Amino acid sequence: MSVDPLLKMENISISIRGSPIVQGVSLQVKPEEIVALIGPNGAGKSTLVNIMLGLLRPDSGRIVIKNGLKIGYMPQKLIVPDTLPLTVQRFITLGKPASRIIVRELLIEVGAERILDSPVQKISGGELQRVLLARALLRQPDLLVLDEPIQGVDLNGQYELHDLIGNLPRKRGCGILMVSHDLHLVMATTDHVVCLNRHVCCSGHPDHVARDPAYLKLFGIEGARTLAIYHHDHHHDIHGSVEGK
DSSP: OOOOSSSEEEEEEETTTTEEEEEEEEEOOOOOOEEEEOOOTSSHHHHHHHHHEEESSSSEEEEETTTTOEEEEOOOOOOOOOSSOBBEEEEHHHTOOOHHHHHHHHHHHTOGGGTTTGGGGGGGHHHHHHHHHHHTTTOOOSSEEEEEETTTTOOHHHHHHHHHHHHHHHOOOOOEEEEEEOHHHHHOOOOOEEEESSEEEEEEEEHHHOOHHHHHHHHHHHHHHHHHHHSSSSSSSSSSTTTTE
């Protein structure tokens, strides 16, 4: 049975100060689906996300959104001034009040409950990413938009965080659009990949995209290395070690 998408972008184009940034891009995200948006710097990924969030209006094309759609957004980075006293609990509830119990439950879900009362400025990069994810989940979203969710996270934390994100669609019934540069983790944990370089170079199941000449041309040696990692015949634990050895 066909499932209607949560959000659908059709033939989206936008130019900024006369320079084309995104040209004829189409994509969609369905419930319980993880869609990865990958591409080099300057490919238009952030612009496309801003259009999706209603922060920019495209020059052409259309966006179809499910009625009553709730979007949770996890930004690429956050800088909180040292002069601003802000605990993790207070930060998570900015703009959407919630009880301490609810905030604690969210932090337990993302594996960061011990920092509930810590100043935001004092937590690690990996902990901050989990806090940002918890804040996005507070809205009980139908669609999660995650912009470089493992930025600033060490290698062990990257595997753990991707594993956590990979379980959210099944657990919460939401769809996920994830912007990422981390090609091998994206290829291993997503349902659909859109490779962007101002226009859609290729898209489809990771297995298909990883072998597409346009993908390999765009990412060069890194793309070929990712292909080798993605199609190996063993599995790694969260620390990157080969299981069973």
